[in-house]
Amino acid sequence: MTASAPAVSRSTDTPATVSPWWADAVIYQIYPRSFADGNADGMGDLPGVRSRLPYLRKLGVDAIWLSPFYVSPQADAGYDVADYRDVDPLFGTLDDFDSMLTEAHESGMKVIVDLVPNHTSDEHEWFKSAKHAAIDSPERDRYIFRDGKGDHGELPPNNWQSIFGGNAWTRLEDGQWYLHLFDTKQPDLNWDNPEVRAEMVSVLRFWLDRGVDGFRIDVAHGMVKAEGLPDWAEQTHMIDGGNSDKSDAALNQTPPYFDQPGVHEIYREWNRVLAQYDGDRMLVAEAWVEPAERLFRYVRHDEMQQAFNFDFLLAGWDAAQLTESITESLTEAGKVGAPSTWVMSNHDTVRHTSRFGLQDPTQFPKGLGTDHEQPDEALGLSRGRAAALVMLGLPGSAYIYQGDELGLPEHTTLPDGVREDPTFARTNGTEIGRDGCRVPLPWIAEAPGFGFGMYDAVSAPGAAPWLPQPTSFAGYAADTQVDVSGSTYELYRDALALRRGHELGRGTLEWTPLNSPQEGVLSYRNGVVLVLANMGAATIELPHDHRVVLASDGPAVDDGRLTTNASVWLVPLGS
Structure with missing residues (x-):
């Protein structure tokens, strides 16, 4: 099988023969509250982001993606937006954003x-x-209000369940119910209302006019609901690893509140808006959609530019599942002329270094706590480093979640009393939630809060980070890794430099005869680079006509053989 990252063009200012920047970009996700704290109040912010841009430039990423920093009561860490056109004081000001944006562009x-x-x-x-408006008023029509069922409207309008657990409807004092597919403090908008559509286009233009290069669209498969809001008794999760709690009848069905045909017209309109701006502006979809054929409808030529590849994320440390996922992703991407994207962790998932350290490294737990299996931290790190080389060698675009480049594990022993994820509260602790992957980054091993809340290496510490960090983070701190040979940071840095030098993001994938998924061996060629990963139980003899240019760790190659839980990049002798 041979597949490539197509030469795509989605903006009017780019010749069709030139790939836009996002087609092969490596994009670094910043979760602002946990990245860097510029004013030492315990909460990450935009000045903190700006202060660490040199670190990211040195790493070699092409772009940064910022999770929400807008005005918000923070019921869901900023994904409950109260004002789309301003910065929450927790994170700074619009001037801080503009300064950060300018400096990022200059770098x-x-x-x-x-x-x-x-x-x-x-x-x-x-x-x-x-x-406070009347029933059936224009103000209520911006959201999804309905009368309840029962003799007195005391029952919800339907049986939909919140993604975070519990009922998806809340009743007001006047008797009407409003829909919230997430928390009660996150009422769903009514996308059948033209005013809603016009408002979001206006928001797009506000940030495009300020100079942003694109948008990550949260719950991109949402917004449009099936006519009549029919019942759906199943519990839906954000990223569903295994559909374990779905009935057999629901496995191949689409919920009436997700992936409805009407969402695509929204993105066609947004595509036209972005095309009016220079610089190849882009949209990337967070769409939890199966199968891949349906996902790639979101990146047809007149819709979005990218969609997150959650199937790849869910494949785990397993050669067979990864081979199948990569093959299907590149095949379906090729059909619509879009690049595939690759991602292993984000702010909604247990970090892959910890998932890969579980007895079953294909598991996708909904959080890890003290009562769960504790990962083998060293094993998970080895596999995580090896998986990074698999991902970064692929054609297309790749996403790195903050801390991936340090090899950070999940914080699996957070006290329940400090948890803030609404999932934990709404499920009464049945789901631990996502706080463990959102713990503030460690910058300085010997500093209070590991340097998260320090202006620089010599400033006095401020407030404790908003979530406590485990003591083990000292061994992962950035100051112990940058410019330190063999560190995870330097592995990522070397991989990104080689990826750029060999133009792997714009390359073509070909599975090699060495690829043997059932034996735990994954092997593909992208240009002159041969990627070989050993996920099996036995060592693998390396081809004698190639030389190693990058190994996932020092002991990866032993006497001409690739050890288990390791990967390498090779090139032909003489090249």
């Missing part, structure tokens, strides 16, 4: 921001007006 990095169009905060001016 050669693009900037993508999050857009949350499925719902607002219940503290958004629209919803505050809707709560």
Whole structure:
């Protein structure tokens, strides 16, 4: 099988023969509250992001994606937006954003921001007006209000369940119910309302006019609901690893509130808006959609530019599942002329270094706590480093979640009392939630808070980080890794440099005869680079006509053989 990253063009200012920047970009996700704290108040912020741009430039990423920093009561860590056109004081000001954006651009990095169009905060001016407006008023029509069932409307309008657990409807004092597919403080917008559509286009233009290079669209498969809001008794998760709690009848069905045909017209309109701006602006979809054929409908030539590849993320440390996922992704991407994207972790998932350290490294737990199996940290790190070389050698675009480049593990022993993820509260602790992957980064091993809240290496520490860090983070701190040979940071840095030098993101994948998924061997060629990963139980003899240019760790190659839980990049002798 041979597959390539297509030469795609989605903007009017780019010749069809030239690939836009996002087609092969390596994009670094910043979760602002946990990246770097510029004013030492315990919360990460935009000045903190700006202060660490040299670190990211040195790493070699092409762009950064910022999770929400907008005005918000923070019921869901900023994914409950009260004002789409301003920065929450927790994170700084619009001037801080502009300064950060300018400096990122000057250093050669693009900037993508999050857009949350499925719902607002219940503290958004629209919803505050809707709560006090009359039934059937224009204010209520911006959201999804319905009368309840039962003799007195005391029952919800249907049986939909929140993604975070519990009922998806909340009743107001006047008797009507409003829909919230997530938390009660995140009412769903009514995308059948032209005013809603016009408002989100206006928000897009606000940030495009400021100079952002693109948007990550939260719950991109949401917004449009099936006519009549029919019942759906199943529990839906954000990233569903195995559909374990779905009935057999629901496995191949689409929920009436996700992946409805009407979402595609929204993105066609947004595509036309972006095309009016220079610089190949882009949209990337967070769409939890199966199968791959349906996912890649979101990146047809007149819709979005990218969609996150969650199937690859869910494949785990398994050669057979990865081979199948990569093959299907590149095949379906090729059909619509789009690049595939690759990602292993994000702010909603247990970090892959910890997942890979479980007895079953294909598991996808909904959080890890003290009562769960504790990962083998060293094994998970070895596999995580090896998997990074598999991902970064692929054609297309790749996403790195903050801390991946340090090999950070999940914080699996957070006290319940400090957890902030609404999933934990709404499921009464049945789901631990996502706090463990959102713990503030360690910058300085010997500093309080591992340097998260310090202006620089010699400043006095401030408030404790908003989530406590495990003591083990000292061994992963950036100051112990940058410019330190053999560190995970330097492995990522070397991989990104080689990826750029060999133009792997714009290359073509060909599975090699060495690829033997059932024996735990994954092997493909991209240009002159041969990628070989050993996920099996036995060592593998390396081809004698190649030389190693990058290994996942020092002991990866022993006497001409690739050890287990390791990977290498090779090139032919003489090249």
